[in-house]
Amino acid sequence: MTIDAHPELPEFDYLRPATLMEASQFLAQHSGEARPLLGGTDIFVRMRDGLWHDKYLVDVKHLDGSDALVFDPQEGLTLGAAVNMNRVIASAEVQQHYQLLAEACRSVASYQLRTRATVVGNICNASPAGDTIGACLALKGVLTVHGLGGFRQVPLATFFLGPGKTILEAGDIVTAIHFPRPPHGATGTYLKLGRNKLSDLSIVGVTVYGYPDASAASGYRFCIALASVAPVPLLVPSAAEHLASKPTTPKTFKQAAHLAQEACSPIDDVRGGARYRKAMVRNLTEKALGITWERLGQV
Ligand SMILES: Cc1cc2nc3c(=O)[nH]c(=O)nc-3n(C[C@H](O)[C@H](O)[C@H](O)COP(=O)(O)OP(=O)(O)OC[C@H]3O[C@@H](n4cnc5c(N)ncnc54)[C@H](O)[C@@H]3O)c2cc1C
Known part of the structure; x- marks a missing residue:
């Protein structure tokens, strides 16, 4: 008997909605058979291994500032959901003010993987093993979530319910994580x-x-x-x-x-x-x- 340890990626539809509301509405209407897509480093492995069977992947990387990494000396750091880990590591402002976050990102797999993998994807995957999550918790990260009712802020400390389980509801899309400016000398x-x-x-x-x-x-x-x-x-x-x-x-x-x-x-x-x-x-x-x-x- 041969065991196929790596079955093929199943067929799925790739969608690229023009707006966040369009994306949230589609995800809500197709709850259970559609999910948001960032770097895909968790999604494609699980679909290939037959653990996830989504019919639709909804690409949210290009939506509404998701690609932005912005530091403000008063307000702190905002990482758009689509910012990959290599960009976080390479940012001079992250290195200077949020060195812990850069160190945590550096511990994830390889350079090649980090070109796709995002911090927000690491969080939304909700694995207890996610390497960047401890830094995001310690730095008091707050998620911006877009759902059918518009935007809301969710402190990361309240986000996780269990392995792979979060407070996100059908139609919810995390668009960014924000970190306040760290205390002096942190x-x-x-x-x-x-x-x-x-x-x-x-x-x-x-x-x-x-x-x-x-x-x-x-x-x-x-x-x-x-x-x-x-x-x-x-x-x-x-x-x-x-x-x-x-x-x-x-x-x-x-x-x-x-x-x-x-x-x-x-x-x-x-x-x-x-x-x-x-x-x-x-x-x-x-x-x-x-x-x-x-x-x-x-x-
Ligand atoms: C070879 C390999 C090695 C790895 N090594 C490590 C490691 O050392 N440490 C580690 O922590 N992880 C590791 N991982 C796991 C993975 O790379 C991370 O979890 C990654 O950060 C996920 O980000 P992504 O952008 O690829 O997310 P995706 O795969 O696109 O998405 C992950 C999950 O989040 C959901 N999601 C995505 N975007 C959103 C959104 N905007 N709003 C709401 N939900 C969303 C998706 O639907 C999916 O359920 C590894 C993976 C591989 C394949």
């Missing part, structure tokens, strides 16, 4: 543990983001986000509170890493066992806190 680290250095999803991904803040007892605030260890990309408020309230020492980092380990609920799968993942969350969180602390210029 920096961060993304550590990804994969089975190889190239082109693999994470076994565990740890994002740490920190900045000086006189209103915190410790003088600093940190945010920790975890990938691949829960049904959704996971923020760890218990660790953040601990780090804000205790003196910033190696012992505090160890305790925060322990809290991150306690907060996650990984599964066993082909990439790693649950126990291993939990142990790696602890180790990588402690390491990422140390690197972030160095980057904060304190060591």
Whole structure:
């Protein structure tokens, strides 16, 4: 018996609506058999593998500012949905003010893939393993969503419901993600543990983001986000509170890493066992806190 591990891409219709409203209406009318298309790096793999059976792919890359990457010193950064990861990495403004986002994008697969893959597609795919999502959460990303009722803003922290599940409704299209200007002195680290250095999803991904803040007892605030260890990309408020309230020492980092380990609920799968993942969350969180602390210029 031969097993065809890569069946052919099934037939589908490609649509390129002229306006966002036309796109939203079509998607709503064909709910369950149509989906928005950006870079297609998730879509085509799943259709080819027989996991998705959409009749229509609705290209939204050209619609209403989706191609724009705009930085405003007061307002912050807006990434249009169609901006691919290589453009994010290459942006001088992202490198200067949102270095964590560039670092997270750089961890995704290969240069070739990042020429197609978008940050918004990574988010909308809603995989708990999405490498850019932790940075987007730490940077307090807010999505602009266009639906049948027009535009609305959705904080990323409220977006994920489960693996592959989001709050998006039929007809909804994410047009952009916006990041406020980061606090002065902010920096961060993304550590990804994969089975190889190239082109693999994470076994565990740890994002740490920190900045000086006189209103915190410790003088600093940190945010920790975890990938691949829960049904959704996971923020760890218990660790953040601990780090804000205790003196910033190696012992505090160890305790925060322990809290991150306690907060996650990984599964066993082909990439790693649950126990291993939990142990790696602890180790990588402690390491990422140390690197972030160095980057904060304190060591
Ligand atoms: C070889 C390979 C290696 C990979 N390695 C990694 C990796 O290391 N790390 C990682 O995180 N990911 C990886 N991926 C996954 C993938 O590249 C990312 O998830 C990518 O960022 C998705 O973006 P896209 O623009 O290609 O989205 P698409 O494939 O176009 O869309 C993804 C999903 O989002 C929906 N969607 C798209 N646009 C919108 C919109 N505007 N509004 C609402 N919903 C929308 C689509 O309908 C679909 O469900 C890899 C993929 C491949 C093929």
